Amino acid sequence: MATLRIGLLGTGPWARTVHAPALAAHPGVELTGIWGRRPAAAAALAQVHGSRPYDTPDELFAACDALAVALPPSVQAPLAIRAAGAGCHLLLDKPVATAVPEARALAAAAERAGIASVVFFTARFGEQEGEWIAAQAAVGGWFTAHADWLGSVFAEDSASPYAHSPWRREKGGLWDVGPHALSVLLAVLGDVEAVTATRGPADAVLLTMRHSSGAASTATLALTAPAAAAGVEITLRGTAGATCLPRRLHGPEAAYHRAVDALLAAAGTGLPNACDLHFGLRVTEILAAAEATLPPLVRPGA
Structure with a gap:
């Protein structure tokens, strides 16, 4: 592919220090826009990186070829399903979801849409x-x-x-x-x-x-x-x-750059990456199975 238009969902510390800088600096990417649950934070982050804020996720989906997500898993999964439905390739954070049904619905949405997906596991991309x-x-x-x-x-x-x-x-x-x-x-x-x-x-x-x-x-x-x-x-x-x-010899920015490379390759060739949504779903299934064997967590003061 030529330049991939990528939108960013999220404005928290991970988005500010890793996602936005890496996307803005990547030669194969145009950071098309940013959406966040705090509009002022989205506007500020977009200004820093020469992009623009969007009022709604769906408006950003319509302007992009792909979406990068830096949001909590319970927020990431439903938005990523909508993005897949809009035909956007997905660069997701881990875990893709903390509930197996949500992870399965997300993997199924990507499969139906025929889009590429990469889940950013830092060690795998270092x-x-x-x-x-x-x-x-x-x-x-x-x-x-x-x-x-x-x-x-x-x-x-x-x-x-x-x-x-x-x-x-x-x-x-x-x-x-x-x-x-x-x-x-x-x-x-x-x-x-x-x-x-x-x-x-x-x-x-x-x-x-x-x-x-x-x-x-x-x-x-x-x-x-x-x-x-x-x-x-x-x-x-x-x-x-x-x-x-x-x-690790370098910070997560270098690994994220390689994850972007992986998304570009998967989108351009149609060949799945080893760390795609199917792998992300399997990780969620294993963690959920492990959690099911645990007694409830007793919190201080409870």
């Missing part, structure tokens, strides 16, 4: 991480794996811009960072055939999974880890020995 994931999937022979994906968004000493995110506070690390861990483990070990979950301190959750390759994996997920304990580590062990996910 240059070093993506190369490592592909290499380990090719090697095979993995016996087990463990992932620690621990954020300090809601730690007592947190200065995170996402500390005021209602959906993250409600759904916790299982749904916010869990998709990232699964995006790596599924790519290397295959689909999850069985999953159980156990609660730890605060919002921490431990997943135990059996994969289609026969490998077993675990993942510890949280947004409430002390800052000194926060971080990301994934270790694989198998016939080739042990290996760890490489540290």
